[in-house]
Amino acid sequence: MTEQTEMTPQRPLPEITPLTEPFWRAAQSKKLVIQRCAKCDEYQFPPELACTHCGSPDIDWHEVSGRATLYSWTVAHPPMLPYFQERSPWPVVAVELEEGPRMIAGIVETPVDEYEFGMSLVAEFEKISEDVTLVMFRRDG
Ligand SMILES: [Zn+2]
Numbered sequence: 001m002t003e004q005t006e007m008t009p010q011r012p013l014p015e016i017t018p019l020t021e022p023f024w025r026a027a028q029s030k031k032l033v034i035q036r037c038a039k040c041d042e043y044q045f046p047p048e049l050a051c052t053h054c055g056s057p058d059i060d061w062h063e064v065s066g067r068a069t070l071y072s073w074t075v076a077h078p079p080m081l082p083y084f085q086e087r088s089p090w091p092v093v094a095v096e097l098e099e100g101p102r103m104i105a106g107i108v109e110t111p112v113d114e115y116e117f118g119m120s121l122v123a124e125f126e127k128i129s130e131d132v133t134l135v136m137f138r139r140d141g
Contacts, residue, residue, distance in 0.1 A: 009082035013132050019047050022061045027133040030125045033061045034101060045101035066123030068095040068137060071102055073115055095121055095137055106136045 037051035121137035
């Protein structure tokens with residue numbers, strides 16, 4: 001248990017915009033959604049106002065499987081924002097979703113020295129505030 005005191009640095013929260021709001025709302029319900037183009041059927045992440053493949057503005061949000069593989073990672077060391085500095089070294093990973101797009105995230109439970117390129121992952125949801133639930137990943141199997 002971590003005691004929250006006035007001296008404890010608060011975790012920086014992502015900014016939720018009209019463009020990204022469907023992603024965050026779905027995450028609160030433990031669902032992973034990304035955009036898919038209604039014209040060419042390509043998935044994309046992060047969200048954009050138009051399809052990055054064909055330029056069509058006709059894009060919708062779709063729930064995806066949550067299955068992914070570990071594409072790459074790095075380990076951040078100080079200097080960092082105070083919240084992260086207290087928890088450093090802090091791994092940051094890039095995962096490749098089964099549907100194609102890559103996403104920057106974190107991996108729960110598995111220590112960084114056990115990461116392997118291409119390892120199978122599945123989405124996991126971590127509520128960090130009333131408004132924000134992060135999409136994380138855990139090793140599958
Ligand atoms: Zn398209």
